[in-house]
């Protein structure tokens with residue numbers, strides 16, 4: 001027998017009925033984004049490797065260890081092979097598109113959202129996959145469009161609280177920080193470097209390296225023995241300049257006003273180098289080790305780092321895989337029922353055609369319908385209707401076709417009524433698919 005081929009490690013299939021839950025989250029996101037005037041952007045799944053090296057940062061885990069990168073075949077012998085990478089995140093791609101399509105020249109704030117797969121070669125575990133799905137949004141534009149305003153930061157965070165409510169996730173915590181501007185980060189980085197000089201020998205290999213190359217990344221370390229050392233390091237808040245401090249105060253003030261609770265977490269510098277000023281994460285208790293439901297922040301210098309115009313921005317990305325796990329752990333929302341309302345059972349030879357007409361008419365009226373086969377005996381039709389999760393079964397035999405009167409049976413209660421052909425739609429339209 002031929003060997004079975006399985007999905008690659010770190011990738012998985014999402015099957016029904018779980019896909020209904022995925023659609024539920026996607027739909028809620030689209031609706032909420034629309035209310036906040038965000039519009040969809042779709043960028044390619046792979047990009048020039050340089051985009052991530054320059055955008056996300058060479059020293060980040062994502063770029064230094066986790067990217068799926070390959071050399072493309074050169075088009076001509078004289079050409080150099082281009083290095084390509086499956087996107088590990090979508091912000092860099094959105095900003096590249098913003099620059100490439102001169103979206104800043106419209107003078108307006110661009111509010112863009114995306115949904116799609118991202119790829120990181122991480123060690124797979126619950127909530128962490130090599131192909132995972134993000135839904136994210138970015139608000140960026142020229143400073144004259146208000147893109148630097150703390151109102152934008154607070155609006156995005158408020159939108160997320162709204163979104164979580166709509167989706168049905170209740171047990172979340174918001175962690176908030178400000179990592180300041182590039183100058184603050186440079187001064188803070190220097191302070192960290194000095195503080196680390198005396199203690200780094202007692203730390204893990206990654207921290208020892210980062211203490212030299214990118215000391216802020218030390219704050220991301222999860223090694224338990226390193227935690228007391230990291231907790232004693234200088235704090236970012238002491239290094240914010242006046243405009244950054246005031247910006248952060250304004251963000252907090254608006255959040256307080258709109259009743260959004262948050263915790264300040266000064267160690268949250270996030271795993272990507274483009275962040276400036278506000279950073280945030282929403283975590284969830286039901287997710288285990290991979291507790292970050294979503295993360296985001298401001299990236300005021302990213303466009304310029306990618307060769308574009310000044311275009312401050314702020315955004316986030318949520319892990320769709322983790323949203324679904326969080327929903328399942330809360331048990332507050334059942335999987336939305338996408339089962340058919342009715343199973344149309346042709347009864348006897350030659351009845352497939354008549355049943356097809358009835359099924360077509362019901363479906364035209366937006367009634368989810370499953371269609372059987374005339375070779376099925378009554379018992380088998382009942383079994384098939386049960387398996388399909390239908391609420392009703394409708395028999396279409398010669399007699400029914402001739403009289404225009406159909407037997408409609410509620411599968412759970414066993415109650416049967418006779419319904420005229422022209423009243424079928426009306427009778428079934430009110431019936432929700434959920435088994436009641």
Ligand code: HAM
Pocket residue numbers: 088089090091120122127128129130131132133134136137138271272292293294295296297298299314315316317318319320321322
């Ligand atoms: P990130 O924190 O790297 O940020 O990812 C955002 C979210 O994606 C995480 O909170 C998590 O829910 C999910 N995620 C990340 N890696 C995995 C994985 N291996 N498996 C499953 N889920 C995962 C960003 O990607 C930024 N681009 C967010 C952003 C947008 N910042 C500003 N704008």
